[in-house]
Amino acid sequence: MALSVLSPAFERSKKLAIQKSSKVILKLVPELRPTPGQQATDRIFYSIVGATLALGLLGLLGINILLGNDAIMVNEEREDALRQVALLSTSESLAERAISLGMIPSSSPTFLDISEPVPLEPEKVAKAKP
Secondary structure, eight states, X not given: OXXXXXXXXXHHHHHHHHHHHHHHHHHHSOOOSOOTTXXXXXXXXXXXXXXXXXXXXXXXXXXXXXXXXXXXHHHHHHHHHHHHHHHHTSHHHHHHHHHHTTOOOOXXXXXXXXXXXXXXXXXXXXXXXX
C-alpha cells in the first residue's frame, strides 16, 4: 500500500479539522447579535455619557470654589503681614527700638554725596601705597 493512496484522506481530514477548530473557537466568543429586550438603547447610552459629563463639571466647579476660597484666605494673611511690617518699619517705631537697644541720636549728622568725585590728597595716597 502506497502513501499516495492515503493522501486524499489526509486532505479531507485536514479540512474537517480546520472547520471544526474554527467552530470551536467561534463558540468561545458569545453571539454578538442583540436579543430582543436586552439591547441597550441610544437613550441609555446618551444618559450615561451626559451624567458622566455633568458629574465631571460639578467636580471641577467644586474644586474651583475651594481653590478660590484658599486664594482669598492667603491674600488676607498676606495683607495682615504687610500691615505688620509697615507698622514695624515706621520711623517712630524704629527710633523707639534704637533707644531701647542703647543707641544715642547723633547731634551732627553727616551726609555722603557720591555724585561728585573727591580728589585725594597726595600725602594720603603716598601713605596708602606700601
